[in-house]
Amino acid sequence: MDELKEVGFDESMGRAASFLVEDDEVKRIKKKEKIEIMPIEDAHDKYGKLFFKVVDKNKDKYTRLAYEKGQTGYFIRVPSNMEIMLPIQTAFLLKSNNFKQILHNVVVLEENAKLHMISGCTSMPDLKGMHSSVTEFYLKKNSYLTYTMIHRWAKETEVYPRTGAILDENSTFVSNYIALTPAKMIDSYPVAILNKNAIARFYSILYAREKAKFDVGAIAKLNGEGAKAEIISRIISYNSNVISRGLIEGNANNSKGHMECSGLIIKNGIIHTIPELKSTVENVDLSHEAAIGKIAQEQLNYLMARGIEEEEAKSLLIRGFLDVSIKGLPPHLNKVISRVVDLKTKATA
């Protein structure tokens, strides 16, 4: 199904495991490696007391919903010392009109485990509907997780992901959020709590279009000495409204955080960046930079001087702006992102 391929769910590709949900029904679980992967409801007996430790169940309406009704979703656990080379793919598809998806996902990486995940969320064209989720990541000592989430929605979809990650000593969390899509509302503000020498990197590649509303960002709490966080976003707002938030809290000495946001405005788009830095100890190094503008005429002229027509030149610049190569992500996953960017930016300038 093209809808799924467009968010990276592709069963012809090499994957360590697959997990597919349509509306609230688990359609497929496949696995090749010795990973634990199961529907969340099956994991409740075994691991339930672990849940809602990193996302507060009373945080808002959507976390309550997930707590009370979140019977659908995945539980994934990678045993200690296991490195999974191929990515695990998961996908959530909204299939029926006016359906409200309420999900709860949990990922646990035991000590020294390593995993790449690619997670697609999408809806059939022209549907109304809601996708809300709580996703919790537990990264134990020295573990390493890359989590690439690709969203593709219909104009009338509302989306409320609630994500939390707890990073134990020396663990690394690379979170990539790719949303090149319309949407009635995407409201997402994941939180990572970093212990000693942990590293979190949040990359967002956003192309809000067709009067979309995004209110998105990331929070990193540097609670352990030597913790490091980076929050980097590339945002295009095409006749849409994007609020891009970021908060880095330095709560331990020798921690380090950097935030960077570049925005491109097209056709009456709005971008509002709200970067915040907070420090509660002396010895921290926090910084942020932001730049918002329109397509640079000089760059446009440059491409047109090669014989490329104006509209095509604009679309090339948009594509180039979003085509960032993400540190720490395996090349084949960077390629998945490139392909999505190519597909979603063709002839849209």
Next chain:
Amino acid sequence: MLKVRNAWIEADGKKILKGVNLEVGKGEVHVIFGPNGSGKSTLLAAIMGLPSYKITDGEIIFKGRDIKNEPIWKRAKMGIGIAFQSPPEINLKMNKLLENLDGNIEKYAKELRMEEYIDRDINKGFSGGERKRSEILQIAIQQPDLLLLDEPESGVDMENIYIISKVINELLEKNKRIVERKRSAVIITHTGYILDFIDANLAHVMMDGKIICKGPPRDVLETIKKYGYEKCSACAEGD
């Protein structure tokens, strides 16, 4: 190929070119000398059609048509190509641009030793010399009939000037007789260095927005070197 007639050009309300004439025939190579700020780049920009340079009087005829009102990309499609003096950095893999030019990427990337650069963002972190090679790479793949080269050799080391010149000479079919050559070029050079590698038919000297003299490239260069641009204007027959 190209006729610039009495061109008056301004940018930002400032008069930069004040009645420039330049005629380049098929197969010919012209060089333009002149001090910094005299208007050399402006002339090329006006021929290419960059929108900040307004032509207030005169005409620019290319292949028999007045192109003054054509957009940049159309002029490029008609066969004008430019290698910019200071090209911008762009968030776009060079390859994605080159794919749009319908030419032999592999051959020229190899000849210009740019194979590793075409997977990188355009001009991002390129040295001065690398930018020049990247400009020549693009123009070579484009294969225009009229090459506008703005100081192609400045900041380029000897070995790379040689490499660049080789490609330019190949584009200009320097191995053929002049009557058989299809392409023409206007080359801006500050130092005249490039003349050691590329034969030019005629040199022009620009000062303060005017072409004040023209003549055989080597002679003109000699005069400038010996007496400066000022004297060159004295000896010139004008234009």
